[in-house]
Amino acid sequence: MAARADNVSRVDHDGVTLVEGATSDVRFAFTERAGGVSEDAYSSLNLGSHVGDDPFAVQENRRRALEAMGAAECEHNLLVPNQVHGDHIVAVTSNGADDLEDVREQIAEGCDAIVCTAHNVPVLLCFADCVPVVLVAPGGFAVVHSGWKGTIARISAKACQALCDAAGCDASDISAYIGPHILGDEYEVSQELMDRFAAEFSCIDASTSRMLNLSAAICEALVDVGVxxxxxxxxxxxxxxxxxxxxxxxxxxxxxxxxxxxxxxx
Structure with missing residues (x-):
């Protein structure tokens, strides 16, 4: 049976606003920009440590986001990968300190999806137009960064298959949640890129416009693997x-x- 959140709702937690959902196993959220301590261009809940913001502000913002999710007690296990717009996926199966240190070494080298079947291990990936995808299974989840490079490489579908392997379930047991991103009527790309997407995805028509709908391609890729x-x-x-x-x-x-x-x- 699919691990499906009853709904996804926008909730304010003492100023930290989340678009969140939960199943019996997993809590997940897409954060908004309010409720943090960052200033100027990063105002205010910036969670990215690679954009020039004060690292202490980022650390406090991450603490606030986890606290809003009810996960403050496992902040020390937080995993944040070095995202490189690829399709590499890292699996986390244990919350042991040595095991998590090995995972941190792997994700520092670059990955764009983390599959997790371990308890008390928060996984955080960063976005500012690319598509965030959360996959939920009975006994596990995945968080996926899908820009155009990851989307054409079908990273969400690959993460789905990796999650099925890790959680011992079928793709029909997976629920997928697509978060805030640049939408199809806002994202103009080159004709060459549209042609590449049209060759890969039946839902993309390169003859009508150069507006690229990444979420439609992600949905097609997920359905193709059995979601x-x-x-x-x-x-x-x-x-x-x-x-x-x-x-x-x-x-x-x-x-x-x-x-x-x-x-x-x-």
């Missing part, structure tokens, strides 16, 4: 139109903070 279309929830939240709630690299001229997708199994 039930009814178990895919696209929040349709726009980083561009709702730039007051989310960071947008394009809309803010390349200097901005990062919101996050976070998962944890408590």
């Amino acid at each position: 039930d279309a009814d178990n895919i929830v696209d929040t349709q939240l726009s980083t561009v139109r709702q730039n007051d709630r989310f960071y947008s690299y394009r809309n803010e001229g390349g200097t901005c903070g990062r919101h996050a997708a976070i998962g944890v199994m408590l």
